[in-house]
Amino acid sequence: MQGEASALHLAEIFLSGLIRSEWVKSQEKTQLRYNFVSGVRPLLLKSVPISETEMVLEEVADEVLETLPEEVRNRISEDIERRLGKSWRSFEAFLLPNLPWEEYLEAEMLSFAQITSEALKTLGGEYAETAQRLERTAAVADSVSTPPISFPSLRDIEFETIFVDLEEIPLQSFNFKVATVEVRPAGRRKTPQVVIQKQQGQAWGYTEQLGETVVLEMVAIPEGTFVMGSPADEPERYGDEGPTHEVRVPAFFMGKYPVTQAQWKWVAALDQIERPLDPDPSQFKVDNHPVERVSWLDAQEFCARLAQHTGKDYRLPSEAEWEYACRAGTTSPFHFGETITPKLANYDWSRAYGVGSKQQSGSKGTTPVGSFEVANGFGLYDMHGNVWEWCEDDWHDSYENAPNDGSAWISESRTDKSLRVRRGGSWIDIPWYCRSAYRDLNVAGVRSSNYGFRVCCVAPRTL
Numbered sequence: 001m002q003g004e005a006s007a008l009h010l011a012e013i014f015l016s017g018l019i020r021s022e023w024v025k026s027q028e029k030t031q032l033r034y035n036f037v038s039g040v041r042p043l044l045l046k047s048v049p050i051s052e053t054e055m056v057l058e059e060v061a062d063e064v065l066e067t068l069p070e071e072v073r074n075r076i077s078e079d080i081e082r083r084l085g086k087s088w089r090s091f092e093a094f095l096l097p098n099l100p101w102e103e104y105l106e107a108e109m110l111s112f113a114q115i116t117s118e119a120l121k122t123l124g125g126e127y128a129e130t131a132q133r134l135e136r137t138a139a140v141a142d143s144v145s146t147p148p149i150s151f152p153s154l155r156d157i158e159f160e161t162i163f164v165d166l167e168e169i170p171l172q173s174f175n176f177k178v179a180t181v182e183v184r185p186a187g188r189r190k191t192p193q194v195v196i197q198k199q200q201g202q203a204w205g206y207t208e209q210l211g212e213t214v215v216l217e218m219v220a221i222p223e224g225t226f227v228m229g230s231p232a233d234e235p236e237r238y239g240d241e242g243p244t245h246e247v248r249v250p251a252f253f254m255g256k257y258p259v260t261q262a263q264w265k266w267v268a269a270l271d272q273i274e275r276p277l278d279p280d281p282s283q284f285k286v287d288n289h290p291v292e293r294v295s296w297l298d299a300q301e302f303c304a305r306l307a308q309h310t311g312k313d314y315r316l317p318s319e320a321e322w323e324y325a326c327r328a329g330t331t332s333p334f335h336f337g338e339t340i341t342p343k344l345a346n347y348d349w350s351r352a353y354g355v356g357s358k359q360q361s362g363s364k365g366t367t368p369v370g371s372f373e374v375a376n377g378f379g380l381y382d383m384h385g386n387v388w389e390w391c392e393d394d395w396h397d398s399y400e401n402a403p404n405d406g407s408a409w410i411s412e413s414r415t416d417k418s419l420r421v422r423r424g425g426s427w428i429d430i431p432w433y434c435r436s437a438y439r440d441l442n443v444a445g446v447r448s449s450n451y452g453f454r455v456c457c458v459a460p461r462t463l
Helices: 007-015 040-046 050-066 068-086 103-106 117-124 123-142 259-270 296-310 319-327
Strands: 019-025 029-034 172-184 195-207 217-221 222-230 245-249 252-255 312-315 388-394 419-423 441-443 456-460
Touching: 068 245, 217 319, 222 319, 252 319, 259 296, 296 312, 319 388, 319 419
Parallel strands: none
Antiparallel strands: 019 029, 172 195, 195 217, 217 252, 222 245, 252 456, 312 456, 388 419, 419 441
């Protein structure tokens, strides 16, 4: 022990239990020596400031270098500066096996100080990492004399190289109008007033060029979480719209409009995948109207042909994707608010929902896609009314045990004659069938003049 210490200090140390005594025998005599209990010395070393430790290493380095020839010292200094951009005084001490200096120089592994790895470890940080690294180096050096590993003889193998190109979808922004309905109190009026307010929206999407004049516009739907189903107090609610449950939906693309008759005709002319398609099935024959009189099976064939032609994974939306996309962040019965109006959607206008307005007679058929010139917050048009839209899912009477990851809920016993889900209402349906949460069903092979669909795309496929 160095420095000033009183008898009291020494007594405290001996009685602390931090040191132990041992008798050491030598040729001349037997001596009593004291040493720290295992683990105490590293703790004390940790209390030494790093700056003091660096000073010790530098002093050791000075002493070691002074014993070496000048040309060796110069080589050490130059090599350290070249490798690390540091002077040798700030270089870490290396632990290397005891090799002649010529071999150190030949391997360009130079040592100027020797300290134990345990001492370096107690300093922590880079010192500890250096100790571990150099212990591994020493272990490798010790094993140099071991026989070389015997490898099996080389043989020729045949393989095929496949190059995969990933198609990137170039997205473009587009602007649209978003409508919201506000129900104002009656006041002096006999009935409450429904006021439509519009604001500007922006979204991203891409355009699939199908023919010279036929395009398919797809909208990027961001990932997100929503509560699927309707609350118990929503007017005209049905029991199969619950229980409400939280669903996490990954990002995907969805058609800006229902599939049109022009798009249908173009895809129907492509090579058949599994089943034939009627090139002109619709009752209301106008190219920019939604295609109708198509079954769930027909829609599947359309998606398969479109996917094969474009190399993208086109498909029907899952029921969760459809409702998530329809709501676009809203929780009201319709994405534009608490009620529906003939000024915003195509449905049976002779009936009213809540305080909504009605007309003398209902709709007479489909209307051109996007003709109401308002979209929801994601940039999708005609999500309420016009035509029912098929979903990928099989029908279930409730959401008990429904998936919560946005995937389609498909039954193990699925057949072409089993029931499928459809969403959104149509031109001939009462307004509460057009709500965001409303669900309906029919057999996969059934066609009707108010049955249509829109497509989804998850991501580009490999070509």
